[in-house]
Amino acid sequence: MSETAIFPLGFALTPSTNARAGAERDEILADPGFGKHFTDHMVTIDWSVEAGWHDARVTPYGPLLLDPASSVLHYGQEIFEGLKAYRHADSSIWTFRPEKNAQRLQRSAHRLALPELSVADFIESIRQMIAIDGDWVPTAPETSLYLRPFMIANESFLGVRAAHKVSFYVIASPAGAYFADGVAPVKIWLSTEYSRAGRGGTGAAKCGGNYAASLLPQMEAYENGCAQVLFLDGETGRHIDELGGMNVFFVHGTDTLVTPRLTGSILEGVTRDSIMQLARDRGMTVEERDVTLEEWREGVASGAITEVFACGTAAVVTPIGQLKARDFTIGEADAPAGAITLSLRQELTDIQYGRLPDRHGWLTRLD
Ligand SMILES: Cc1ncc(COP(=O)(O)O)c(C=O)c1O
Missing domain, CATH: 3.30.470.10 (Aminotransferase class 4, branched-chain amino acid transferase, N-terminal domain)
Structure with a gap:
């Protein structure tokens, strides 16, 4: 640069x-x-x-x-x-x-x-x-x-x-505090009709147009009782890209964290990068790779996927209880927040608020 x-x-x-x-x-x-x-x-x-x-x-x-x-x-x-x-x-x-x-x-x-x-x-x-x-x-x-x-x-x-x-x-x-009454899992809506980004488009950029394009599917999410919209990749419609304003993570068992790889259509979140580092520090395996909808569905059904969460600056880490689509759901809407999700969230906010040592030199003093 x-x-x-x-x-x-x-x-x-x-x-x-x-x-x-x-x-x-x-x-x-x-x-x-x-x-x-x-x-x-x-x-x-x-x-x-x-x-x-x-x-x-x-x-x-x-x-x-x-x-x-x-x-x-x-x-x-x-x-x-x-x-x-x-x-x-x-x-x-x-x-x-x-x-x-x-x-x-x-x-x-x-x-x-x-x-x-x-x-x-x-x-x-x-x-x-x-x-x-x-x-x-x-x-x-x-x-x-x-x-x-x-x-x-x-x-x-x-x-x-x-x-x-x-x-x-x-x-x-x-x-204000994003979750004033405790961190609660959210339902998210799968957009099957609309894409957020296409190949060679502006998905990896933080530009207003991407958000304008996400507002109609976001309205669809609200109409279906969901907090946010999840987008699949624009090319094949098979892979998980990200939410309208957050990246997505899957916990496999107790020791593996999986997140969609950066394809050029996903925004590279600062929180995403930080969560991956904290997970590696704990000895977890972190995989950045394609994640299909089938993997999510089968992983939750078999118990291989134990937790799903979204992350971004505004809400830090938000547990995802259920993915809702027109004709199917994955996960339980009232599932409690996962232990790994909550502890990663706690560790990250503890670093941000100076309650834990800043071991990676992530903080910059402003005053
Ligand atoms: C589309 C999208 N993805 C992911 C993120 C998360 O990025 P960050 O962790 O840098 O806030 C955001 C928020 O900025 C976003 O708008």
Whole structure:
């Protein structure tokens, strides 16, 4: 990946004149939900063909002024990331493997013909957010400040080509505990009619278009009482790819973890990679390979597959109780969460919140 700036960018700060007072902020932080409230500031960095990355700034949070001809509004040239800032018991603020998100944003940028932002500038943009809005990182257990870096094409031009003007932003939103009443298994819906990604498409990139395409099958999932939608590979329709917003794992017996291999149509999750490492540390065998629907069905029936779970930054690890399709189900909706699923989840969150040693150097201090 190319570094687009040799020296990290300097950020100009315009503080908000109507930042929320402590009491109002605390009220929001007491029950933040997810993605509903935003902090007082945002980061912007502009890019143009002529000037490269420039004009990095921290400004009051507020609407963007976009020309109606901005290319992102027409051709969807947009990518994003999602990571969290965690408050530790001593009040310090940390994030988890931000370089992985920075590198994934670079890969997404490459696929969407957008400019690559350096890893250093990506991480500095997050530091800048915490420097000004660190008080928005909640303190209650399993809460965090969700960070949403994103990049859009904003050249005012209706020709179909890569934009010559782009902006990168970071906004932040406090997030409550995902499973406030304990980690509960979910039902997921098998999409047989729709694919998320095709061969040579954008499945491995974190671009808005992938999510737009997943919304109709996601509605189908809700209509069928399911929390998320599972996609099969677009080419053969036989292999498990991933959920609309999470990767999938299968526990075989007590010592083997299996997850679909990265085919180019699956998003390479940071949580996925971390779970594989933690499992290997425990001496488990980790297999990245094709997993068919038949293997899932037969494995659950025979008892070879003992647990199934999904993982991603937002919910960390979510046990999957049942897969539901139009004419069959696999697993029991009311099955309890598996012991390996729960202990991997616990270990990962313990590292993220500083309750266990950071033996892999995954944490970056932000304050
Ligand atoms: C489609 C998809 N797969 C997997 C993931 C999990 O990725 P991560 O663990 O980096 O959050 C996400 C969430 O970002 C996603 O949107």
